[in-house]
Amino acid sequence: MLKAEHLRYTVDDLGAEETIIHDVSFAVEDGEILVVTGPNGGGKSTIAKLLMGIAQPTGGQIFLNGQDITDLSIDGHSKAGIGFAFQQPPRFKGMTVRRLLSLAAGRELPEKVCCDLLSSVGLCAREYLNREADQTLSGGEMKRIEIATVFAKKHQLSIFDEPEAGIDLWSFSMLVRQFEMMQRERDESLLIISHQERILRMADHILVIAEGKVQNFGTRDEILPQILAGQNQPAGCFCVRRGEEGFHHEA
Numbered sequence: 001m002l003k004a005e006h007l008r009y010t011v012d013d014l015g016a017e018e019t020i021i022h023d024v025s026f027a028v029e030d031g032e033i034l035v036v037t038g039p040n041g042g043g044k045s046t047i048a049k050l051l052m053g054i055a056q057p058t059g060g061q062i063f064l065n066g067q068d069i070t071d072l073s074i075d076g077h078s079k080a081g082i083g084f085a086f087q088q089p090p091r092f093k094g095m096t097v098r099r100l101l102s103l104a105a106g107r108e109l110p111e112k113v114c115c116d117l118l119s120s121v122g123l124c125a126r127e128y129l130n131r132e133a134d135q136t137l138s139g140g141e142m143k144r145i146e147i148a149t150v151f152a153k154k155h156q157l158s159i160f161d162e163p164e165a166g167i168d169l170w171s172f173s174m175l176v177r178q179f180e181m182m183q184r185e186r187d188e189s190l191l192i193i194s195h196q197e198r199i200l201r202m203a204d205h206i207l208v209i210a211e212g213k214v215q216n217f218g219t220r221d222e223i224l225p226q227i228l229a230g231q232n233q234p235a236g237c238f239c240v241r242r243g244e245e246g247f248h249h250e251a
């Protein structure tokens with residue numbers, strides 16, 4: 001179980017202190033899917049980076065299975081059992097996709113396993129295994145490869161930051177099935193940042209973050225109807241992508 005208690009994140013913005021995350025607390029139970037949603041700029045990615053040790057909280061604590069991991073490095077968070085797929089994945093010049101998958105898995109992966117991982121995110125494995133994970137890959141290709149690196153290892157908690165971004169509809173359907181499989185068969189907890197209704201429908205719990213604060217938290221059946229009805233939304237800009245049919249805007 002992951003527990004975030006009273007998380008706070010303050011940055012020095014050109015000499016002025018700016019608090020991006022204010023007193024955020026929530027938990028992800030073992031084997032459950034927590035979907036984090038909310039308006040652009042609300043603080044979702046920042047919370048994910050705090051959970052992964054990419055940024056250090058300026059207040060509060062993070063516990064994984066009772067262990068305080070707040071001050072651990074990225075490597076420490078990874079060793080504790082947290083996997084992370086960025087909203088905009090980094091590129092790795094000079095490294096093949098196959099090598100990247102093996103590094104993520106923490107062992108040399110046989111070709112068959114690499115192929116299965118790439119297929120699970122909708123990529124034709126033979127075309128990609130020996131390609132470099134660099135700028136020559138499209139945004140959608142790199143995004144799917146990075147998601148495959150998280151699938152390569154069993155984690156206590158896997159974090160996916162907007163996995164739908166830049167992914168075509170066919171690959172998106174495969175991804176959804178993979179998430180369901182991870183939770184059901186591997187008993188992993190998932191924290192998925194998303195604006196996509198189909199992903200929100202997979203959630204056990206939904207956390208709505210706006211202006212760096214918890215705006216709403218509860219079970220899917222409590223929160224999703226409110227989101228779809230446009231309740232509790234900050235003025236202007238919170239959009240949920242409905243099904244696979246396009247965007248639905250509530251203002």
Ligand SMILES: Nc1ncnc2c1ncn2[C@@H]1O[C@H](COP(=O)(O)OP(=O)(O)OP(=O)(O)O)[C@@H](O)[C@H]1O
Nearest residue numbers: 011013020038039040041042043044045046047087
């Ligand atoms: N290091 C930083 N210095 C200053 N401001 C920052 C810093 N990191 C994030 N922010 C600001 O904090 C706010 C939250 O950003 P964050 O990326 O967490 O939002 P988000 O909810 O993930 O948005 P989106 O849905 O667009 O991905 C934004 O206004 C962003 O510009």
